[in-house]
Amino acid sequence: MITLGTLVVALDLLGTFVFGLSGGTVAVRRGLDIFGVLVLAGAAALAGGVVRDVLLGATPPAALDDRRYLLVALGAALTAFLFHPVVNRLLKPVMVLDALGLGLFAVTGCRKALEHGLDPLASVLLGVLSAVGGGALRDLLVTEVPRVLREEIYALAALVGAAVVVAGQGLGLAEGPVLIAGVVAASGLRIVSVLRNWSAPRSPWS
Template structure:
């Protein structure tokens, strides 16, 4: 399997998933079409743009690869017109957000590694890619970003990145490692919400 094609595919799927999560949240807050598209684009692309700026990879991929912006806008339109169908799913924003989290944690970490960064800063940029868009999305509707709440969020992205780095260090097939890393982050995020797990809080609070 061509790893470049796989990463591009994961990036597009993650863009669509996060775009839908932004659009769904915008509809929940009764925003108009412009607001829905704005939240979709912010959720889908902000994390990657911040990552690329820190890597010095300018213009950012979201501005040079038209497919990413079109995918984000397509997700926004899908959320605008089909939000009733999406809302029939149980916690649609959670599922879409968890999927985007895993996908972007992997593609963000791999992009940082490709730029020659060591594993630790690559993991940090992978987490930033995964949580950045969701944080911007939440701030735009005056919600506390999920990454700052008690739920396991950034930690799930970190686990996905760790699976990727460990698998690459062990010389395992990269496509399988990438998919396993996405699955690890997604499953941890979903299970943590269903089980009520949370990140540690300061003692006495």
């Protein structure tokens, strides 16, 4: 039987892998060498979790304290480097992987914040931060404007996923299904918003 703790770690590791794969895929598309792929995949996979843990005072961060995170990030980088044509067959691979990573990190980040005693609003914000951190660093390293700063619905999707976790706890619902629902809500909103060209509101003066 899968325990809640096992599920949370599994979701965190899965988020690490898919964000690492998204970073590695971007690196391969940009023509970077193996070192560049490792750096970009590692940044995308681990940055959000490191920021989350440091802000919570959970040091050393899980990414450095638990070798599984580094190994998963390394595996994602090598997968992107060696099997890029296979990964590239997915529908809009970077966007799909990024959306899944966004949802996974939003819910695990929010849950970890709640576990450390933060109030619901702060927990949601930390969930969003941990979800967008890795992708933002990945984009900056290849001199792109981070998705979180564009018109696309990105941080808003992470906020929805984290809010599902907070609402589920407030209603006393079973945590496992709530975490899964949060991932689905955040990832689904992100993917649908891209496919339908939804965007966050802009100032009328911009």
